[in-house]
Amino acid sequence: MPDVFNWQLGRDMHYPYAEAHPDRQFAFVFNINRCIACQTCTMACKSTWTFSKGQEYMWWNNVETKPFGGYPQSWDVKLLDMLDQAHEGAGRAAAWTPAGGDSGDTAYGTYDGITIFEAAHRAPQRKDVALGYEPSDQEWSSPNFYEDTATGSKDQRDKLTMQSASLPEHGTWFFYLQRLCNHCTYPACLAACPRGAIYKRSEDDIVLIDQKRCRGYRKGVAQCPYKKPMFRPTTRVSEKCIACYPRIEGTDPLTDGQPMETRCMSACVGKIRMQGLVTIDERGGWAEDRTNPLYYLVKVARVALPLYPQFGTEPNGYYIPPRWAPRPYLRQMFGPGVDHAIEAYSLPSRKLMAVLQLFRASQTIVFRNEIEEGEKIFERTVGGKPWEIFNDTVIGYGRDGREVARVTVEEPRYERPDKHYNSI
Ligand code: SF4
Numbered sequence: 447m448p449d450v451f452n453w454q455l456g457r458d459m460h461y462p463y464a465e466a467h468p469d470r471q472f473a474f475v476f477n478i479n480r481c482i483a484c485q486t487c488t489m490a491c492k493s494t495w496t497f498s499k500g501q502e503y504m505w506w507n508n509v510e511t512k513p514f515g516g517y518p519q520s521w522d523v524k525l526l527d528m529l530d531q532a533h534e535g536a537g538r539a540a541a542w543t544p545a546g547g548d549s550g551d552t553a554y555g556t557y558d559g560i561t562i563f564e565a566a567h568r569a570p571q572r573k574d575v576a577l578g579y580e581p582s583d584q585e586w587s588s589p590n591f592y593e594d595t596a597t598g599s600k601d602q603r604d605k606l607t608m609q610s611a612s613l614p615e616h617g618t619w620f621f622y623l624q625r626l627c628n629h630c631t632y633p634a635c636l637a638a639c640p641r642g643a644i645y646k647r648s649e650d651d652i653v654l655i656d657q658k659r660c661r662g663y664r665k666g667v668a669q670c671p672y673k674k675p676m677f678r679p680t681t682r683v684s685e686k687c688i689a690c691y692p693r694i695e696g697t698d699p700l701t702d703g704q705p706m707e708t709r710c711m712s713a714c715v716g717k718i719r720m721q722g723l724v725t726i727d728e729r730g731g732w733a734e735d736r737t738n739p740l741y742y743l744v745k746v747a748r749v750a751l752p753l754y755p756q757f758g759t760e761p762n763g764y765y766i767p768p769r770w771a772p773r774p775y776l777r778q779m780f781g782p783g784v785d786h787a788i789e790a791y792s793l794p795s796r797k798l799m800a801v802l803q804l805f806r807a808s809q810t811i812v813f814r815n816e817i818e819e820g821e822k823i824f825e826r827t828v829g830g831k832p833w834e835i836f837n838d839t840v841i842g843y844g845r846d847g848r849e850v851a852r853v854t855v856e857e858p859r860y861e862r863p864d865k866h867y868n869s870i
């Protein structure tokens with residue numbers, strides 16, 4: 447088994463295949479703080495790709511309520527439990543050694559625990575390349591189980607907290623987790639497939655299942671830790687999110703040949719989603735490009751974090767964590783970068799405030815942004831620190847350098863004339 451470098455873990459790890467990287471990587475950032483669980487993203491995907499017979503329970507995009515919800519039911523709790531058992535068996539802890547610096551490839555520190563690949567490697571009798579399980583039909587049958595269900599209070603688990611809530615942690619809480627295939631750098635689905643039917647596209651690392659090669663063994667379903675390949679009983683093969691690749695290729699006339707954000711991203715009502723393509727350097731890492739909004743959010747501001755990085759697949763979906771949920775829960779879900787990310791998001795720098803305005807400002811993928819400085823519009827002291835907001839303008843550019851978005855920090859206000867109040 448060759449070793450590959452996983453920058454999210456800050457170390458080499460076992461993976462069945464040698465490293466191979468594209469020139470550009472499909473990636474996305476979701477701001478959990480803004481999601482209203484309207485499921486428009488879910489329906490945008492379903493009405494585009496999975497509306498046929500046999501796809502009734504196929505939700506490539508779903509939004510689940512944490513901590514109790516999950517699709518399939520309890521997918522993460524089950525895998526975390528399996529990983530816990532692997533650590534117990536190995537006499538190791540799933541701990542992280544903190545990072546020394548504040549940037550670079552080990553931004554979150556070093557993961558000293560075991561990944562799903564290493565857990566399987568230590569138990570060769572299982573004959574699997576990754577730790578996993580195949581969900582039952584019942585677990586696939588309730589896509590939004592526990593919707594809007596909050597935790598109990600800290601002291602009484604069956605009772606809600608009736609006191610008023612304040613940050614940094616609400617006594618009673620839930621949040622929405624938006625999920626699709628993470629188009630992982632080291633996909634467990636691909637590694638698990640005995641037919642070699644799952645592959646990554648060399649142009650953008652989008653992970654696809656070759657429908658002609660797949661024989662429906664469901665190994666990828668069992669070993670994807672995020673449970674995003676799904677079996678279709680009518681065709682007896684598996685399917686998964688295709689990252690709306692025709693849109694990424696820019697073949698839709700709407701964007702005049704420019705790469706376009708996917709359906710679930712473009713449809714987002716809460717403006718929580720931004721998707722793009724980042725440049726990969728010769729070592730397989732994200733090439734430094736501070737003008738790329740995704741690079742800035744993930745690598746510079748470090749406000750967006752990978753989902754369960756400890757699984758080891760190097761997922762390319764990143765999340766701005768919710769400010770009100772308990773930190774230990776969030777650290778388990780997003781790794782040790784949580785405290786920094788919440789602090790950075792709660793009191794955003796001038797640049798972060800501007801870049802955050804780009805969410806859903808355009809259907810065309812933004813490859814580069816510039817910021818024009820505006821006047822100060824707000825100031826106050828927060829937690830003993832001075833904080834200011836400026837009405838800067840952020841401008842996004844597409845692949846060909848054309849302007850595709852222009853947004854100000856302060857939303858423009860239009861006053862209707864005295865006449866015709868109700869018309870525009
Ligand atoms: S469309 Fe956006 S706001 Fe609505 S559920 Fe999906 S991610 Fe959340």
Ligand code: SF4
Pocket residue numbers: 626627628629630632633634635636653669670671672673674675686759
């Ligand atoms: S999320 Fe699962 S299905 Fe998607 S690339 Fe990663 S391992 Fe494969």
Ligand code: SF4
Pocket residue numbers: 490491492495506507626627687688689690708709710711
């Ligand atoms: S990227 Fe496209 S295929 Fe994938 S979940 Fe979103 S809408 Fe569906």
